[in-house]
Amino acid sequence: MISTRGLTKTFRRKGGEEVVAVSDLTMDIDAGSLTAFLGPNGAGKSTSLRMLTTLLPPTSGEATVCGHDIARAPGAVRRSIGYIGQKNGAGQYYRLRDELVSQGAFYGLGRVERRRRADELIEILDLGELTGRTTMTLSGGQRRRVDIALGLVPAPQLLFLDEPSTGLDPQSRAHLWDHILTLRERYGMTLLLTTHYLDEADRFAERVMVVDNGRLIADDTAARLKADLAGDRVVLVLTGDSPDDGVLGIVRRVSARPDDVEHALVAETDGTAVRYSVVVDHGDRVLPGLLAALAADGHDVRAAELHQPTLDDVFLGLTGRSLREEQATATGDPTPSPALTGGVA
């Protein structure tokens, strides 16, 4: 459905400075899939989408979208796709149904067909109560649904969504995702979207492409990225006043990275204890046996925790930076939830 080879976009800023917004993007996306481009602000997500939707010419490289070359046949690409950008595309003063019908006329649908299509989209996107309202009176989540309805008027096989849920509250985000998934089921569309939200990429995308500084740095299912690049972490607290070789031996036997077992002394209210932190495969299966082995060897386990990784741990492992904290800084959210890296203090 999408195939790119070495797709690159360089911008020249005022003063002559060059910015490589997208560097050497090579990928193939299958029909019917739901793929998320995940990355921090300025990573190159929107620029990638804008090239694939023919809004921006690449500096080098090539791509075909729905079988059409983006440089040689941009018109054919545009006729096959829907694109919902970051900004609201609806006219502020038009009534929703009129807007959808005139969009249908723009795409050459006949009089009856454009009305039928408008009504179908109003039903699927649950916009019935809003049809008589002008878009300027709608909430952020409602407007985003209108944007999506407008993008779907030409019944595209492939839909690009640039940050569909940014700026929405959690309830509106969840609601919007219900609609996106319903649309996908109803039309069997291929979806490629960008997001900052780790949880969305994790829950809804079958394939996650992590981009940073214009480069694709990881590309797989969320489950495999987490297993391969982060791993489950077991954190144990045992009575003691120094790391115990016996404990370390047992812990290393189950570790996916035996040379990387962390330990630190921690002050407990009733004396000292040692905290061990270890990355394992399938932590849920390893933990009972590990606890049994420690008990059989006479060790006193005071606490045990299993941390399953998030995509933020994947990003941290790849770049040494936390995507969650970068997003919190960028959006001004002062309370990012902590990444579950389980590092030892």
Ligand SMILES: Nc1ncnc2c1ncn2[C@@H]1O[C@H](COP(=O)(O)OP(=O)(O)OP(=O)(O)O)[C@@H](O)[C@H]1O
């Ligand atoms: N028209 C432009 N002129 C100059 N630089 C640009 C232009 N458009 C994008 N850039 C730069 O290219 C880089 C990638 O930008 P892009 O918008 O693709 O990132 P993004 O991952 O979509 O970010 P965000 O999540 O903030 O939307 C950034 O450094 C950006 O400043």
